[in-house]
Each structure stands twice: as C-alpha cells, then as structure tokens.
Amino acid sequence: MGGKINLGPTPLLFPTPVVLVTCKSASSRPNIITIAWTGIVNSQPPMIGISIQPPRYSHDLIRNAGEFGVNVPSRDLLRIVDYCGIVSGRNVDKFKETGLTLMSSEKIKTPLIHECPVNLECVLRHFLHLGMHDLFIGEIVATHVDESAVDSSGQLDSSKIDAVGYFSRPRDYWSLNERIGVHGFTGGHR
C-alpha cells in the first residue's frame, strides 16, 4: 500500500457544496455571499450551518436580521458563484451587478435567488465563535425547488440538476458526473 504525507492541520474536505447565501438587514439592500463552509447539521428540525469571517459585510447583516437564505447554484451560475465570493457587498450591489432575480421568501424577510434550483429559508438558531470564522446555524423553515427539477412523486430528481462541487484544497470547482448508487443499496451486506 502506498505511503501518506502529513500536510499538517488543513481544512481539507471534498466535495463540499458551494452556495450563494442571501442576507439583508432592516436598513440594507439585499446582499449575496458565496460560502463553501456549509453543511446540514440536523435532520429534525432541519438545520444548516454556514461559517463567515467577522469582517465580512454579510456577517453583521445576518447577525442583525437573525435569518438568511441558502441558494444552491447549478453549473451555469459558476461565474457568479466565483464573483460573489470575491467582491464585497459593501461596495457593490451584487443583485444589480449579476442580474440575478430577487425572489420573495414565504417565512422570512430575506429574498432568495430565483435562478438557483434550490432555495432554503433559514432562521438563525445558534451562533458560535470558533476562531477566524463564526458559525451561524439556521433552522430551514421552507425549501423551494425548481418545478423542472421535481419528479412525479414531488421530490427532487438529482439527475435534473447540474450541480457544482468544491474541493477546499486546492480550491477548485468540479462538475458532477453520474449517480453511482442510492443510499442503502448494499442492504447492510458486504
């Protein structure tokens, strides 16, 4: 068997999602921040975590509003995903610059991004200071999916979405290829 190299402490994980988080305080315009430090943290009630550095413009917007949107992009939005992770909403109206379409939420005040095939409305439930980043944990109170990505049973059909994955090191975006199995396919047999 081959050898291993110790890279030292590294935030290395793959594939991570890479999502467009929307946020808005009472007095601000809506903003968008790209986040790869995200994951589902609870099934019931459904909750998602996103981590943001305190100096980022979106950090205080979310803290003040107590809510945020998570918009899961498809591959055709890759340039926008990259752009919204680099530019600050302090200086730029990202909805205006990207031409993305504001979509009203049902349970929160923060708008969502219509072009993303999946949108989650989140209410902030926990906040944890960790170091360079703070962790925001939101309860998912509504989930919107493109009509065209839903199958006849009313559930998401993953094959109808051209998803984007991320390698946190060396920081690159990947497309997905094909479904290689469904959860439980082994039936617990080796």
Place this chain on the structure above:
Amino acid sequence: MGGKINLGPTPLLFPTPVVLVTCKSASSRPNIITIAWTGIVNSQPPMIGISIQPPRYSHDLIRNAGEFGVNVPSRDLLRIVDYCGIVSGRNVDKFKETGLTLMSSEKIKTPLIHECPVNLECVLRHFLHLGMHDLFIGEIVATHVDESAVDSSGQLDSSKIDAVGYFSRPRDYWSLNERIGVHGFTGGHR
C-alpha cells in the same frame, strides 16, 4: 422563468461530502460510522463539524474519547461507505467485516483508515445539542494525504482523487466529472 415548488422544511443540500468517521473509546474496539452531515466550520484553526444522533453507537464513543478521525473515501470504497452507514458497531466489528486497514494517528489515539486518500485527526472542541442530531466540532490537528494524490508542490491534486458526492435528498451518491474552474478565476469581474 419556471415556477418553484415548496417542499416544506427539508435538509436539502448538494453535493455534500460523505465521510467515514473513525472513533474509539478507551475500552472499545475501533468503530466506523458514515456521515454526510459534515462540513468545514473554521479555517484557522481548521475545524470540522459532524452531526450524529444520540442513539448511534459512535455518539458516546466520540463524546467519551474527545476525539475522532475523518476519512474521506474515494469511489472504489462506495460499497463500504454505504455499508458502514447501515450496520451498527454495537453488533459488528466494521474494520474486520470490511477488511479496511487500521492506520495509526500521530496526534490522537483513534486510528484512521489507510485506504481513504485523505485522513483528518480531530480533537473535540465544541458539542451542541440541536434536536435529532448532536453537533461535534473537532479541531483538525493533522491531515494525511495519499502520496500518489499529492503534486510536486506538496499539495493535494484534486484530479488524482475519484471523489464521491452525496445528494441529501433523494439520498444518492454521485461521482465527480471534471474541474470546471479554480477559485478566483473571475478575478472579481462579471
């Protein structure tokens, strides 16, 4: 533009990683649990979160040991990934059943899985009860990578790993296709 369907509160995210977490208390044999509720939560110091339901055998092993390993699998391990998410370590010695090779850690006592191309040694720093799941946040104190997956600059080459992604709904495993961009490729230009 097409319409949207509201699925109600759903833990829907993609692609998520799907990892093999190793754990061991002072008196137990080493165990493996498959986790998709995971994500990087902090860059400096690097930290990762994993969420586990309290009744699961691994939950108390990690709580008691105060540490765990995260082993990121490649596609050839897919059957094992699925199997380790279904069977309980209370009844089965998963290392024995799967034939996976124990690999010693450098900074913690919990062993890792040699066959996985990336291995993270994690020390428990935060514990948060959320509902159906508890969130364990571990500081990544060492990162091991297959020699064959490292490029000449000593960093991971993502194209040398056949990664597995997961859709949390409808719960299926996906292979990755190709690198479609590197972080920052837009240079902040639309």
